[in-house]
Amino acid sequence: MDGSERTYDLIVIGTGNAGTAMSHEARRAGWKVAIADELPFGGTCAVKGCIPKKVLVGAAEVITRAKSMQNKGIDGDIRIKWPELMSFKRTFTDPVPSMRSQNILRKRDGHILRSRSISRKKHPTGRR
Ligand SMILES: Cc1cc2nc3c(=O)[nH]c(=O)nc-3n(C[C@H](O)[C@H](O)[C@H](O)COP(=O)(O)OP(=O)(O)OC[C@H]3O[C@@H](n4cnc5c(N)ncnc54)[C@H](O)[C@@H]3O)c2cc1C
Numbered sequence: 169m170d171g172s173e174r175t176y177d178l179i180v181i182g183t184g185n186a187g188t189a190m191s192h193e194a195r196r197a198g199w200k201v202a203i204a205d206e207l208p209f210g211g212t213c214a215v216k217g218c219i220p221k222k223v224l225v226g227a228a229e230v231i232t233r234a235k236s237m238q239n240k241g242i243d244g245d246i247r248i249k250w251p252e253l254m255s256f257k258r259t260f261t262d263p264v265p266s267m268r269s270q271n272i273l274r275k276r277d278g279h280i281l282r283s284r285s286i287s288r289k290k291h292p293t294g295r296r
Pocket residue numbers: 181182183184185186187204205206207208210211212213214216217218219221283286287288
């Protein structure tokens with residue numbers, strides 16, 4: 169940190185679908201926006217939710233369909249090669265954080281605050 173203070177109209181916490189859409193709209197309305205995330209940028213859907221799930225479920229469906237067709241015109245042992253499947257999955261998920269940051273910068277949707285800029289404070293009751 170350089171010790172300088174900045175003021176914003178809005179600080180968006182989270183670079184998932186909701187946070188990036190919010191910061192984009194606020195910027196379009198002329199607000200001065202910052203966007204923060206404590207994890208690599210991209211949120212749940214793109215990094216560990218919807219997208220990787222579709223790759224893994226897709227592979228499982230291929231196996232299930234092939235097995236259900238055994239002795240009905242389809243033959244042979246078909247199985248998941250886990251390390252290869254994980255590599256394939258990562259071709260979708262690994263580029264997300266840098267693509268998401270670049271997108272935010274390109275559209276000038278907000279000043280990027282890296283993970284520790286906003287920290288989770290423990291709730292006085294111990295809840296988070
Ligand atoms: C396995 C799985 C599969 C899914 N599949 C689908 C699907 O097929 N279709 C579908 O529509 N939805 C699916 N979802 C749901 C979808 O991922 C979520 O609805 C969506 O990601 C929510 O977006 P969001 O922007 O609200 O939150 P998120 O994408 O979760 O983003 C929140 C971000 O905020 C950050 N954050 C939170 N608190 C702080 C803090 N205090 N300081 C800094 N950063 C913080 C987090 O690190 C995170 O990156 C799936 C979810 C999972 C887990």
